[in-house]
């Protein structure tokens with residue numbers, strides 16, 4: 032099982048952000064915030080309730096996400112991890128990640144304190160190394176903070192550091208994006224996530240773009256940024272293992288791999304989603320509503336039952352986002368059907384347009400296919416819904432396996448399936 036802990040606090044709201052997060056302000060000491068104290072109390076209560084129900088389950092990864100989890104003092108993180116260890120069977124080599132914003136780490140002992148309390152992977156939200164871009168995004172940190180935080184984490188002894196970047200920013204050119212990647216590669220993180228900017232309705236940036244203050248790069252440039260960016264990272268030894276994720280060998284984020292493989296996960300904190308034993312539910316988004324619910328001893332509720340058909344659709348969507356792709360055998364095991372027969376016409380059209388490759392029982396998107404992955408996946412969805420009818424065989428989850436280089440399909444060798 033995976034555990035996700037949502038920390039719903041930030042220094043200030045970034046201009047592009049539509050997440051559920053409370054802005055504490057630039058100068059407020061997090062521990063002096065009553066909202067933060069209440070949050071921690073409720074989180075521990077929520078954990079205690081789950082402790083009664085799921086005690087002893089094996090946990091492979093723990094992820095503190097947000098929000099800005101690095102606003103949680105290491106002592107509190109240590110207490111939470113301690114409770115988790117008492118309730119669950121945390122694997123010896125469990126991956127325990129914490130998302131951190133650069134400004135919260137600079138000039139502090141926080142990295143070594145997080146390391147000491149059990150965090151073994153840091154995910155730094157750099158987003159950009161360009162001061163002007165950071166201002167447009169409304170980030171609280173400066174470019175120099177990013178460098179300092181990464182160095183501080185390294186000096187503290189972190190050997191697994193990921194960085195988050197964004198591309199397709201207002202006014203950004205292809206050359207600028209590729210230069211950003213070069214600058215980041217020089218910092219030698221183990222993992223790089225590169226997400227295209229999405230303009231979310233109701234955000235400051237969306238309004239500014241609507242008013243003509245900023246212009247996003249044209250579609251053609253976005254496609255080049257994606258394809259050339261991925262090619263550059265691969266040339267530097269960062270293997271693409273998912274549409275937006277690259278890592279040095281052996282440093283894929285196991286937590287995310289677990290999601291993509293359909294493992295059970297327990298989400299704690301406001302707005303966190305859980306999926307356990309083929310049931311899914313989401314906590315109330317607002318802290319007050321979440322607190323009230325937990326105070327009444329209620330967790331879960333309004334569960335969605337995941338039918339075998341829903342799990343098949345999710346498996347298609349999630350696995351096609353990975354470079355390994357969709358296992359045709361797994362589809363057959365889950366449905367009793369042959370994917371290539373069920374989707375014959377579409378597979379043929381995608382193949383003719385070099386958007387997919389099929390090899391040794393795996394179907395994967397090519398780099399061009401990844402550019403239009405949403406359209407491909409939604410078309411496959413519709414076709415799958417048409418051809419599959421319940422009842423389907425009961426489901427079992429596969430264990431998380433680390434992707435290895437030799438598992439990556441060879442894009443040059445295309446073996447077209449026999450009709």
Ligand code: SF4
Nearest residue numbers: 041044045048097098
């Ligand atoms: S730090 Fe992250 S969660 Fe917080 S406002 Fe910025 S983008 Fe949103």
